[in-house]
Amino acid sequence: MDTILNRALTQPHLTFSPQPSRYTELSGGGDTGGGIEAVWMSIADKAGVHRVLPDGRCDIILRFCATARPINSITIVVTGPTTRHYDVLLEPGMGFAGIRLRPGFLHAILGLRPMVLRDGNLVGEAAIEACAPLSELGAKANSPDDLPGRLVAFVRHRIALGHFLPPMQALRILSAFHASGGRLRVKDVARMQGISTRTVQRIVQSATGLSPKSYARILQFHRALRLLRDHRMRPSEAAFEAGYADQAHMTNALRDFGGLTSTELGDVTLVTLGD
Structure with missing residues (x-):
């Protein structure tokens, strides 16, 4: 066997x-x-x-x-x-x-x-x-x-074995969120794919177990971490590039998702996220 x-x-x-x-x-x-x-x-x-x-x-x-x-x-x-x-x-x-x-x-x-x-x-x-x-x-x-x-x-x-393989539409939708670093809104992705916002929400939740908003916020959080640690951007610059409303908005995300501040990233393990 x-x-x-x-x-x-x-x-x-x-x-x-x-x-x-x-x-x-x-x-x-x-x-x-x-x-x-x-x-x-x-x-x-x-x-x-x-x-x-x-x-x-x-x-x-x-x-x-x-x-x-x-x-x-x-x-x-x-x-x-x-x-x-x-x-x-x-x-x-x-x-x-x-x-x-x-x-x-x-x-x-x-x-x-x-x-x-x-x-x-x-x-x-x-x-x-x-x-x-x-x-x-x-x-x-x-x-x-x-x-x-x-x-x-x-x-x-x-x-x-070929069981339950994800449809290409689902992979395209997830790739769209990745390509934007989580900055695309659900209605924008829906318009790009020619489907309803409710369909996008259903597909993302089925594929990831998360709502599109939660999934996008996590992608945005990781983009900010990369900009701060690997590209050594100032917090205000990283917040702008990651698509946050302002530095305080990014600071809240770092705390909520990682229990971190922008000065505590030296030993943080960042994984590679594909699209």
């Missing part, structure tokens, strides 16, 4: 640094056409707290002890789309291998509606009860290096 472990042997090589101590996206893991936005790993080298920012995505995560050989205990976690930040307590050697799904693909891959997981997750047996094939992901691994390919093989196999 074809298994995830066998299929993983045929996957492209994923490149990453050995034993990354923080969130690292792996080269060669993305496949937007196959519903994969990014493949990532994180292994804690000390006790601490990791802040997870809302990104409107769902992830499949394998949690494990990176110091064990072989790795016999793997916990499967499926995270839903979040609208607020949360903190994860880390212990030395705690490892995570994850695959971030492109919006609209959770239903095709796991048969789950993202709305059901909004601001929540499924852990361990709860995840397997929701989607029995996930159990294969918990098989013994020789090292952390084995886990990213296992996740990619699982997702590609599930996509190949």
Whole structure:
């Protein structure tokens, strides 16, 4: 019988640094056409707290002890789309291998509606009860290096089955919100697509588990973070470029979504968001 472990042997090589101590996206893991936005790993080298920012995505995560050989205990976690930040307590050697799904693909891959997981997750047996094939992901691994390919093989196999694939119209609508950095209004997207605003609302909520307004605000929040941290813009400039009414409006978004101020971005983990 074809298994995830066998299929993983045929996957492209994923490149990453050995034993990354923080969130690292792996080269060669993305496949937007196959519903994969990014493949990532994180292994804690000390006790601490990791802040997870809302990104409107769902992830499949394998949690494990990176110091064990072989790795016999793997916990499967499926995270839903979040609208607020949360903190994860880390212990030395705690490892995570994850695959971030492109919006609209959770239903095709796991048969789950993202709305059901909004601001929540499924852990361990709860995840397997929701989607029995996930159990294969918990098989013994020789090292952390084995886990990213296992996740990619699982997702590609599930996509190949062809169940519940998102319609192209839904992907075009989501891409329109992305291209504008969340600045387009629902009525503008509806006019571009030649459909009603109610249809746009229904499609976005079905694909992401979020209302169009919430989804757009999260995209806008991430754009502001990139402008502030990576482009080193002044807060007033970043607020304008991100489409906020003013700097105070952006400041409120940073606090509401990330518990942050514009001067506290040095250690914040920003994920790559495709369209």
